[in-house]
Amino acid sequence: MNKIKPRLIRGFKDYLPKELLPKKALLNLIIEIYERYGFSPLETPALEYKEVLLGYGSEAEKQIYQFEDPEGNEVGLRFDLTVPLSRVIAMYKDLPKPFKRYQIQPVWRYDKPDPGRFREFIQCDIDIIGSASMDADTEILAVMYEILSRLELNFKIRINNRKILNAIVIAANISEDKTLDVFRTIDKLDKVGLKGVVQLLGKGRKDQSGAFIPGIGLNQIQIQKITEFIRYEGNNREEVLQFLEKSLQGVSIGLEGIEELRQIHKNLEALGIKEHVVIDPSLARGLDYYTGPIFEAVLIDAPRFGSVMGGGRYDHLIEIFTGEHTPATGASIGIDRLLAALAYLKKIETRNSVADVLITVMVPEKKIEYFKIATQLRNAGIKTTLYMGKSVSISKQLKYADRLGIPIAVIIGPDEFEKNQITIKDLRKGAVLSTIIKERKEWLEKKPGQITVAKEEFVERIKELVKNQDGKL
RNA sequence: GCCGGGGUAGCUCAGUGGUUAGAGCGCCUGACUGUGGAUCAGGAGGUCACGGGUUCGAGUCCCGUCCCCGGUACCA
Numbered sequence: 001m002n003k004i005k006p007r008l009i010r011g012f013k014d015y016l017p018k019e020l021l022p023k024k025a026l027l028n029l030i031i032e033i034y035e036r037y038g039f040s041p042l043e044t045p046a047l048e049y050k051e052v053l054l055g056y057g058s059e060a061e062k063q064i065y066q067f068e069d070p071e072g073n074e075v076g077l078r079f080d081l082t083v084p085l086s087r088v089i090a091m092y093k094d095l096p097k098p099f100k101r102y103q104i105q106p107v108w109r110y111d112k113p114d115p116g117r118f119r120e121f122i123q124c125d126i127d128i129i130g131s132a133s134m135d136a137d138t139e140i141l142a143v144m145y146e147i148l149s150r151l152e153l154n155f156k157i158r159i160n161n162r163k164i165l166n167a168i169v170i171a172a173n174i175s176e177d178k179t180l181d182v183f184r185t186i187d188k189l190d191k192v193g194l195k196g197v198v199q200l201l202g203k204g205r206k207d208q209s210g211a212f213i214p215g216i217g218l219n220q221i222q223i224q225k226i227t228e229f230i231r232y233e234g235n236n237r238e239e240v241l242q243f244l245e246k247s248l249q250g251v252s253i254g255l256e257g258i259e260e261l262r263q264i265h266k267n268l269e270a271l272g273i274k275e276h277v278v279i280d281p282s283l284a285r286g287l288d289y290y291t292g293p294i295f296e297a298v299l300i301d302a303p304r305f306g307s308v309m310g311g312g313r314y315d316h317l318i319e320i321f322t323g324e325h326t327p328a329t330g331a332s333i334g335i336d337r338l339l340a341a342l343a344y345l346k347k348i349e350t351r352n353s354v355a356d357v358l359i360t361v362m363v364p365e366k367k368i369e370y371f372k373i374a375t376q377l378r379n380a381g382i383k384t385t386l387y388m389g390k391s392v393s394i395s396k397q398l399k400y401a402d403r404l405g406i407p408i409a410v411i412i413g414p415d416e417f418e419k420n421q422i423t424i425k426d427l428r429k430g431a432v433l434s435t436i437i438k439e440r441k442e443w444l445e446k447k448p449g450q451i452t453v454a455k456e457e458f459v460e461r462i463k464e465l466v467k468n469q470d471g472k473l
Numbered sequence: 474g475c476c477g478g479g480g481u482a483g484c485u486c487a488g489u490g491g492u493u494a495g496a497g498c499g500c501c502u503g504a505c506u507g508u509g510g511a512u513c514a515g516g517a518g519g520u521c522a523c524g525g526g527u528u529c530g531a532g533u534c535c536c537g538u539c540c541c542c543g544g545u546a547c548c549a
Contacts, residue, residue, distance in 0.1 A: 063547090394507050394509095395507085396509095399508095411507080415507080434510035439512095447508070
């Protein structure tokens with residue numbers, strides 16, 4: 001028989017329990033917070049009509065997985081969650097507005113896979129549709145702030161405003177068609193540094209591999225005007241606002257943007273959010289649809305992972321579908337990046353099993369008794385697995401628990417059955433001891449983390465042990 | 474998309490055109506009285522990415538394809 005060669009489609013990925021367990025824990029935390037802020041869940045189909053997907057323009061076309069379905073419809077996999085959201089807003093006109101929703105679903109993009117970047121990935125979006133108020137932007141920021149705080153991370157949320165960036169471009173006397181190029185270049189500040197940005201705004205630069213990247217071709221005066229803003233660092237939000245007010249006098253779009261940030265600033269003060277959220281005139285973000293405040297979160301202790309959350313206001317996007325002015329603001333969490341950063345910061349636990357308890361089986365004839373014990377633990381809400389392998393060796397079974405990362409083993413052999421007792425073993429304690437103990441005899445005698453208790457109390461004792469885990473995800 | 478480097482055991486990698494392709498780790502079995510780790514003894518595991526070519530002979534040289542890595546561009 002010809003074996004089928006097992007292989008994955010390029011850019012796609014399996015999630016084994018070891019990776020999926022922390023990912024699900026993180027998603028649960030995110031959902032809990034989204035809902036606590038009153039965002040309701042929304043799900044939409046993976047497939048949309050191509051016409052819908054291309055609603056925002058055809059630049060997207062080459063990145064969409066598309067095909068003709070058996071009925072002859074031109075369809076494609078969604079590449080983001082904003083397009084389906086817009087369609088929903090346009091289709092269900094009786095939805096009370098402002099409409100607050102979260103959506104956590106996979107999207108597909110046919111672009112080059114990179115380490116940590118796949119063609120199928122999950123987006124975790126929150127958006128508020130139908131509110132032009134800065135209160136909506138504040139709420140989005142508050143959610144981002146709360147998630148990062150709950151993860152006990154050292155983070156910074158940078159905020160800026162597209163109106164301010166537009167004003168800078170106007171103040172620097174740069175032609176309108178170059179606006180977006182300028183924004184994208186500013187967006188590279190973290191990556192290439194101020195010097196690199198200056199080169200890219202002007203003639204261009206050579207990268208590490210020696211390749212030449214052409215610049216935008218601005219003149220010295222224009223470049224200087226831009227750098228004046230992006231190199232500015234204030235001590236607090238108020239200081240940055242005053243700097244901007246002074247520098248953008250007379251550019252009305254800029255003053256409008258500053259006023260918006262001032263309102264957000266006041267709201268944040270009222271919420272007690274101060275140092276972690278900063279106004280940063282150098283924040284640009286690459287997307288062209290942003291119209292107002294924009295935000296981005298970075299982890300100070302893991303800067304190489306880049307932004308882990310981002311978003312902003314997009315007041316003109318949804319009207320492409322609705323035909324009427326529909327202001328909107330929102331944000332998205334880069335869950336894979338965030339997870340990678342958490343792993344790097346050693347803030348996630350990696351195990352191959354969800355189970356907290358393995359019940360070892362030494363006397364197969366008494367399997368009904370073992371099942372009853374498993375049931376007792378399960379009824380108490382403890383994730384329990386009963387050994388199902390063929391070995392009756394306790395050694396094998398403990399090794400099985402060890403390899404799966406199951407922290408607690410329950411041992412019931414002839415002695416325990418006779419005395420109506422149960423032995424509970426905390427494998428984490430042994431793991432610590434094993435680095436010290438060199439003699440097998442001593443190892444066996446120590447029986448680390450092991451207690452034998454009356455059957456009546458074993459559920460309670462295990463509950464305590466399960467609770468006693470560190471605060472990792 | 475473009476430039477560069479790579480693909481040999483589950484993992485990390487050695488292997489000058491010349492016998493039957495190796496190592497370390499991991500895995501499996503056993504010993505050490507009903508206890509993970511350590512130790513000891515044994516074992517399994519390979520289409521040398523795939524296809525073609527050169528050659529008496531290819532893991533090794535050449536071409537193509539696929540995939541991975543680094544850089545760059547793009548990223549709703």
